[in-house]
Amino acid sequence: MNSPLKVAVLGCGSVGSQVVRLLREQADDLAARIGAPVELAGVAVRRLDGAREVEVPAELLTTDAAALVARDDVDVVIEVIGGIEPARSLILSALEHGASVVTANKALLAEDGATLFEAAEKAGRDLYYEAAVAGAIPILRPLRESLAGDKVTRVLGIVNGTTNFILDKMDTSGAGFGDALEEAQALGYAEADPTADVEGFDAAAKAAILASLAFHSRVTANDVHREGITEVSAGDVRSARDMDSVVKLLAIAELRTDDQGEEAVSVRVHPAMIPRSHPLASVREAYNAVFVESEAAGQLMFYGPGAGGSPTASAVLGDLVTVARNHRQGTRGVGESAYADRAVLPMGETRTRYHVAIDVDDKAGVLAAVALAFAEHGVSIQTVRQEGRGDDAQLVVVSHEATDAALAATVDHLRGMDIVREVTSVMRVEGTEE
Amino acid sequence: MNSPLKVAVLGCGSVGSQVVRLLREQADDLAARIGAPVELAGVAVRRLDGAREVEVPAELLTTDAAALVARDDVDVVIEVIGGIEPARSLILSALEHGASVVTANKALLAEDGATLFEAAEKAGRDLYYEAAVAGAIPILRPLRESLAGDKVTRVLGIVNGTTNFILDKMDTSGAGFGDALEEAQALGYAEADPTADVEGFDAAAKAAILASLAFHSRVTANDVHREGITEVSAGDVRSARDMDSVVKLLAIAELRTDDQGEEAVSVRVHPAMIPRSHPLASVREAYNAVFVESEAAGQLMFYGPGAGGSPTASAVLGDLVTVARNHRQGTRGVGESAYADRAVLPMGETRTRYHVAIDVDDKAGVLAAVALAFAEHGVSIQTVRQEGRGDDAQLVVVSHEATDAALAATVDHLRGMDIVREVTSVMRVEGTEE
Numbered sequence: 001m002n003s004p005l006k007v008a009v010l011g012c013g014s015v016g017s018q019v020v021r022l023l024r025e026q027a028d029d030l031a032a033r034i035g036a037p038v039e040l041a042g043v044a045v046r047r048l049d050g051a052r053e054v055e056v057p058a059e060l061l062t063t064d065a066a067a068l069v070a071r072d073d074v075d076v077v078i079e080v081i082g083g084i085e086p087a088r089s090l091i092l093s094a095l096e097h098g099a100s101v102v103t104a105n106k107a108l109l110a111e112d113g114a115t116l117f118e119a120a121e122k123a124g125r126d127l128y129y130e131a132a133v134a135g136a137i138p139i140l141r142p143l144r145e146s147l148a149g150d151k152v153t154r155v156l157g158i159v160n161g162t163t164n165f166i167l168d169k170m171d172t173s174g175a176g177f178g179d180a181l182e183e184a185q186a187l188g189y190a191e192a193d194p195t196a197d198v199e200g201f202d203a204a205a206k207a208a209i210l211a212s213l214a215f216h217s218r219v220t221a222n223d224v225h226r227e228g229i230t231e232v233s234a235g236d237v238r239s240a241r242d243m244d245s246v247v248k249l250l251a252i253a254e255l256r257t258d259d260q261g262e263e264a265v266s267v268r269v270h271p272a273m274i275p276r277s278h279p280l281a282s283v284r285e286a287y288n289a290v291f292v293e294s295e296a297a298g299q300l301m302f303y304g305p306g307a308g309g310s311p312t313a314s315a316v317l318g319d320l321v322t323v324a325r326n327h328r329q330g331t332r333g334v335g336e337s338a339y340a341d342r343a344v345l346p347m348g349e350t351r352t353r354y355h356v357a358i359d360v361d362d363k364a365g366v367l368a369a370v371a372l373a374f375a376e377h378g379v380s381i382q383t384v385r386q387e388g389r390g391d392d393a394q395l396v397v398v399s400h401e402a403t404d405a406a407l408a409a410t411v412d413h414l415r416g417m418d419i420v421r422e423v424t425s426v427m428r429v430e431g432t433e434e
Numbered sequence: 435m436n437s438p439l440k441v442a443v444l445g446c447g448s449v450g451s452q453v454v455r456l457l458r459e460q461a462d463d464l465a466a467r468i469g470a471p472v473e474l475a476g477v478a479v480r481r482l483d484g485a486r487e488v489e490v491p492a493e494l495l496t497t498d499a500a501a502l503v504a505r506d507d508v509d510v511v512i513e514v515i516g517g518i519e520p521a522r523s524l525i526l527s528a529l530e531h532g533a534s535v536v537t538a539n540k541a542l543l544a545e546d547g548a549t550l551f552e553a554a555e556k557a558g559r560d561l562y563y564e565a566a567v568a569g570a571i572p573i574l575r576p577l578r579e580s581l582a583g584d585k586v587t588r589v590l591g592i593v594n595g596t597t598n599f600i601l602d603k604m605d606t607s608g609a610g611f612g613d614a615l616e617e618a619q620a621l622g623y624a625e626a627d628p629t630a631d632v633e634g635f636d637a638a639a640k641a642a643i644l645a646s647l648a649f650h651s652r653v654t655a656n657d658v659h660r661e662g663i664t665e666v667s668a669g670d671v672r673s674a675r676d677m678d679s680v681v682k683l684l685a686i687a688e689l690r691t692d693d694q695g696e697e698a699v700s701v702r703v704h705p706a707m708i709p710r711s712h713p714l715a716s717v718r719e720a721y722n723a724v725f726v727e728s729e730a731a732g733q734l735m736f737y738g739p740g741a742g743g744s745p746t747a748s749a750v751l752g753d754l755v756t757v758a759r760n761h762r763q764g765t766r767g768v769g770e771s772a773y774a775d776r777a778v779l780p781m782g783e784t785r786t787r788y789h790v791a792i793d794v795d796d797k798a799g800v801l802a803a804v805a806l807a808f809a810e811h812g813v814s815i816q817t818v819r820q821e822g823r824g825d826d827a828q829l830v831v832v833s834h835e836a837t838d839a840a841l842a843a844t845v846d847h848l849r850g851m852d853i854v855r856e857v858t859s860v861m862r863v864e865g866t867e868e
Contacts, residue, residue, distance in 0.1 A: 022730055026585060032650070032773040033582050130580060136731035138572075138580030146564060146572030148467050149751020151460060216466070279737060282716055296456055296748035297570035300738035303713060304731065314730035317583020331765040339466040 002036035005324050008074045008099070010044045010065050010090055011081035012056070015104060015131070018313035019078060020056055026317070034324045042068045044081075069094040075327050078316060079103040080131075084111060091116055095123040100327045102319040104131035104312055110205035110221035113212065117336035126326055126333050128319035133206045134159050134288040136311030137304040138318070143213040144334050147294055152214040154293040156430060157251040159206040161286030161306045162197035163229050165189045167237070167247050167271070168284050176234045189286050199228035200269040203251045210290070211253035211267040216340035219253075225268035225347035232271050232427075239357050239396065239425045242385075245273040246281045250430055256345050264345040273355055274431035281431075291431075348405035353382075353432075355398050357425035358414060362393035366419050370395055373417065377410040378402060398429060436470035439758050442508045442533070444478045444499050444524055445515035446490070449538060449565070452747035453512060454490055460751070468758045476502045478515075503528040509761050512750060513537040514565075518545060525550055529557040534761045536753040538565035538746055544639035544655035547646065551770035560760055560767050562753035567640045568593050568722040570745030571738040572752070577647040578768050581728055586648040588727040590864060591685040593640040595720030595740045596631035597663050599623045601671070601681050601705070602718050610668045623720050633662035634703040637685045644724070645687035645701040650774035653687075659702035659781035666705050666861075673791050673830065673859045676819075679707040680715045684864060690779050698779040707789055708865035715865075725865075782839030787816075787866075789832050791859035792848060796827035800853050804829055807851065811844040812836060832863060 007023065009016050023030070023040055031037040043056050044065035062068055069077050069090050077094035079101060081087045087108050091101050092115070101120070103109070109116065109132055120127035130140045134157065143152065158164050162184060169180040181198065184190035196202045204224040211219040229249050240247045250272050258264040274281050279301045283289040288306025293299055305311040326333055360366045367386065374381050380400040387394045399407060414420050441457065443450055457464070457472055465471040477490050478499035496502055503511050503524050511528035513535060515521050521542050525535050526549070535554070537543070543550065543566055554561035564574045568591065577586065592598050596618060603614040615632065618624035630636045638658040645653040663683050674681045684706050692698040708715050713735045717723040722740025727733055739745040760767055794800045801818065808815050814834040821828045833841060848854050 018730070022583065026583065029585065029650075029774075030583065033771060137734060138576035141575060141580050142572035145756055146575050146752040147748065148755035149456065149460065149464065149753075150748040151463065216463075279716070282713070294748065296452070296744045296751070298739045298742075298745050300571060300736075302734075302736055304734035308732075310730045311732055314581065314584040314728065317730070318580040319583075321582035322579055325768070329765060331763060334759070337467060340463075 002328070004037045004039040005034060005075045005328065006039050006041040006073050007076045007078060007320065008041045008044070008068050008071070010069070010077065010079045012043050012045045013080070014309035015080040015312045015316065016043070018309040019080065019316050022313050022317055024055070030321065033321050034328070036328060038324065041071065041074050044068050065090055066093065069099065070097050072097070074099050076100050076102065076320060076323055078320065079105060080316065082107065084108055088112060088115070092119050095119045095125050095127070098123065098125065100126040100323045102128050102316055102323055104129065104316060106132040106202070106205040106209060110208040114218055121335055124332060126323045128323050128333070130319050131312045131315035133209050134290055135304070135306040135308060136314045137288055137290065137302050137306065139290045139302045140213060142302065143210070143292070144337070147292070147297065150297050151295040152292060153255050153295060155210050155214050155253040155290060156280060157206065157210060157290040158248055158280055158283050158288050159251045159290065159306060160197055160203040160249060161288055162190045162194065163203070163249040164283065164288070165286045166198070167229060167232065167249060170232070170234060170237045171246055174234060177230060177232055198230050200226045200249065203249060203269040207251035207253055207267050207269050210251060211265055212338070214253055215255060215265050215342055216337045217265055217342040218338045219265060219267055219344060223267055223344040225270070227270035229271050233425070236425045236427055239355065240273045240427070242396070243273060243355065245275050247271050247427065248274055248280060252430065256350060258343065258345055258349065262343070264343045266345045266350040268347060268350070270428060272428045272430040278431040348403060350404050351401045352404045352407060353399050353401050353429040354407045354411070355396070355425070355427045355429050356411060356414065356423060358395045358397070358423050359421040360393050360395055361419045361421065362390050363419070367395065369417065369419055370397065370414065373413045374399065374410055377406045377413065379406050379410050394424070436762070438471045438473040439468060439509045439762065440473050440475040440507050441510045441512060441754065442475045442478070442502050442505070444503070444511065444513045446477050446479045447514070448743035449514040449746045449750065450477070452743040453514065453750050456747055456751055458489070464755065467755050468762070470762060472758065475505065475508050478502050499524055500527065503533065504531050506531070508533050510534050510536065510754060510757055512754065513539060514750065516541065518542055522546060522549070526553050529553045529559050529561070532557065532559065534560040534757045536562050536750055536757055538563065538750060540566040540636070540639040540643060544642040548652055555769055558766060560757045562757050562767065564753050565746045565749035567643050568724055569738070569740040569742060570748045571722055571724065571736050571740065573724045573736045574647060576736065577644070577726070578771070581726070581731065584731050585729040586726060587689050587729060589644050589648050589687040589724060590714060591640065591644060591724040592682055592714055592717050592722055593685045593724065593740060594631055594637040594683060595722055596624045596628065597637070597683040598717065598722070599720040600632070601663060601666065601683060604666070604668060604671045605680055608668060611664060611666055632664055634660045634683065637683060637703040641685035641687055641701050641703050644685065645699055646772070648687055649689060649699050649776055650771045651699055651776040652772045653699060653701055653778060657701055657778040659704070661704035663705050667859070670859045670861055673789065674707045674861070676830070677707060677789065679709050681705050681707055681861065682714060686864065690784060692777065692779055692783065696777070698777045700779045700784040702781060702784070704862060706862045706864040712865040782837060784838050785835045786838045786841060787833050787835050787863040788841045788845070789830070789859070789861045789863050790845060790848070790857060792829045792831070792857050793855040794827050794829055795853045795855065796824050797853070801829065803851065803853055804831065804848065807847045808833065808844055811840045811847065813840050813844050
């Protein structure tokens with residue numbers, strides 16, 4: 001047998017402890033697939049008494065992560081601490097010291113991936129991060145490799161399980177956002193402070209990573225237009241139901257044409273209505289799915305658990321096998337691919353579609369006045385539905401594609417009209433043909 | 435720029451012509467991703483006047499495929515002829531002459547993959563074949579690489595678009611098999627001679643490939659228990675509806691325990707009822723999907739177009755990019771992984787569940803007699819539904835898991851009973867918890 005491959009694990013929380021468990025339980029299979037046994041070189045934890053109850057021999061636990069990654073004998077470092085620092089410094093040090101790196105750190109990659117990729121390139125080592133997006137679902141490798149001969153045009157992802165659980169609950173039970181969030185918290189699907197999930201920060205980091213890979217360009221979390229789901233009301237969800245649609249928080253990365261006719265990247269996270277017939281509509285509870293459109297392959301979807309210690313550890317170990325094989329053979333896998341260097345399109349210039357529900361006075365000419373407001377902003381209407389009479393009179397308008405700025409201006413305009421009592425629901429529409 | 439990578443294409447039918455088109459249209463992107471421009475070295479066709487209308491310069495067309503693959507300057511050979519010979523000889527010759535190979539040839543891989551893998555190993559070259567299973571859907575690479583750190587326990591695939599189109603049509607319209615087949619033929623989803631599809635041969639080849647990869651063992655098409663959909667009746671589909679289920683032709687590869695307590699591979703293709711709530715149930719028309727269960731990742735699904743020139747070409751070119759990068763760098767990707775060398779479990783010993791609908795005499799004691807017949811074969815019943823009275827009296831039984839042999843014997847037994855007028859529907863049940 002070949003000499004063992006030494007692996008250091010940084011972090012022993014819900015993911016790290018599962019990585020350690022699988023390294024032990026799958027040891028024989030991992031050895032066969034890598035071509036050498038895997039030896040745990042050390043596990044860095046914040047406090048020695050804080051390590052989860054995994055059977056890590058005491059002599060392998062250390063609080064000195066910096067010393068662990070700098071060890072000469074460590075071949076691969078698995079970083080599952082999360083956050084920007086000390087994760088970034090540790091990864092950079094690991095690469096400098098000749099180790100290859102596997103990480104699940106979406107926040108760091110979305111904020112400062114370029115620094116990491118350049119360090120990996122310089123060191124001639126691998127930096128793999130399948131677990132950073134959509135947990136166990138193999139989506140980064142398919143984008144990087146399987147679709148490398150195709151042209152990806154759009155990625156629509158349900159990449160945050162917490163918000164999908166909440167929106168699914170609102171859809172099936174009619175609950176409002178607050179009640180659904182409470183239930184998600186009670187069941188462990190949402191944290192006590194749910195900000196990162198419900199405000200879309202988590203999804204925005206993943207959107208940046210997906211956009212970078214899909215369009216071979218550097219896209220950071222700051223480039224992502226971000227709206228969370230806290231403003232989604234039971235009325236919005238009912239309105240979607242009436243359209244035979246469902247509200248999902250989508251991470252969207254699209255290739256679009258800018259004013260100059262150049263291809264640019266639109267990247268955004270916001271709630272949107274999608275038809276129930278769309279494959280993403282049937283993604284329930286805390287599951288994740290990523291829908292990919294490309295020129296030659298057409299429509300693909302990747303579905304599975306988007307979080308959790310064990311699923312995330314599966315993705316980490318898949319990367320480990322590749323990285324370990326490469327490390328042993330002195331080769332590298334695919335590095336960063338940012339050759340296309342496409343610009344990011346401002347949200348206002350991105351073409352979207354709006355669904356707008358308006359409480360209006362029930363008198364003659366209302367529909368004409370509303371239609372005129374859309375026309376003044378150059379927005380073409382696809383459908384108008386008129387519902388109720390008297391005090392309950394409501395118009396539901398679905399637009400054709402227009403710039404997001406024109407659509408937003410139209411909604412502002414509607415809000416200021418005398419005949420409009422209230423704009424009760426505004427939501428973008430995705431996943432339909434023009 | 436680096437010196438060009440020379441690619442030979444064998445076959446210029448629906449897939450080959452799309453490969454040639456994409457090589458031209460995506461030339462700049464392919465060059466950036468590979469690190470060298472791709473140059474078409476030649477396209478082998480059966481007849482010079484038979485090549486599809488793709489813009490292949492006449493001097494690149496040849497009817498001498500054997501000479502093309504033996505050329506010293508060819509780096510990668512793309513084989514999209516299909517069938518066993520001359521495809522096998524051409525691939526072996528290409529490898530011997532130092533080329534790496536990308537193929538979409540499921541029949542050849544399922545019949546004699548071992549010969550090809552050994553030749554690739556000996557030559558130190560890559561043999562990639564993503565396009566052989568489920569067209570554009572990245573499924574082989576996820577199994578080979580993304581899940582390489584996990585333990586796959588089950589693969590359930592809808593891997594034949596023709597049969598899925600027919601069964602979907604039977605489900606939505608109530609049509610019988612014959613009418614649905616005719617419609618599929620009229621729309622181009624089924625061939626004039628539909629045998630390979632409707633009898634499950636195509637799906638069986640893909641099942642063998644999936645089982646080999648999932649379980650790191652050599653599984654050939656001959657190992658696959660195969661039943662087609664020609665016997666599926668409108669009554670079976672109605673019966674499935676009554677169970678809130680749908681009939682799908684599934685390619686199934688499972689890790690099971692044999693009599694000696696050893697892990698063995700069950701691999702089979704047959705129609706089965708799955709609940710409408712299962713992710714595979716919503717796969718409509720000619721789409722394909724592969725559902726994967728693994729210990730750590732849980733349940734994953736991969737969905738997309740399973741056939742067609744352009745989607746299949748996307749998979750071929752994804753492989754080309756990887757193989758070309760490796761070829762340039764003098765490395766290889768993951769080769770065959772058959773270290774586990776698991777045995778294939780005979781179908782009779784495989785544990786399955788049956789749905790059985792029986793027309794019975796409407797008299798006292800019938801249910802008891804039928805229940806006794808199940809018990810005599812050691813088959814435990816999960817549910818019995820009694821429907822109708824008099825001449826229309828029907829029992830619908832769903833069993834718990836038992837060996838397929840015991841279940842088949844139970845059905846034979848039922849057929850011989852005086853009180854049983856007719857066994858009207860027998861179908862296996864998949865995708866449910868015991």
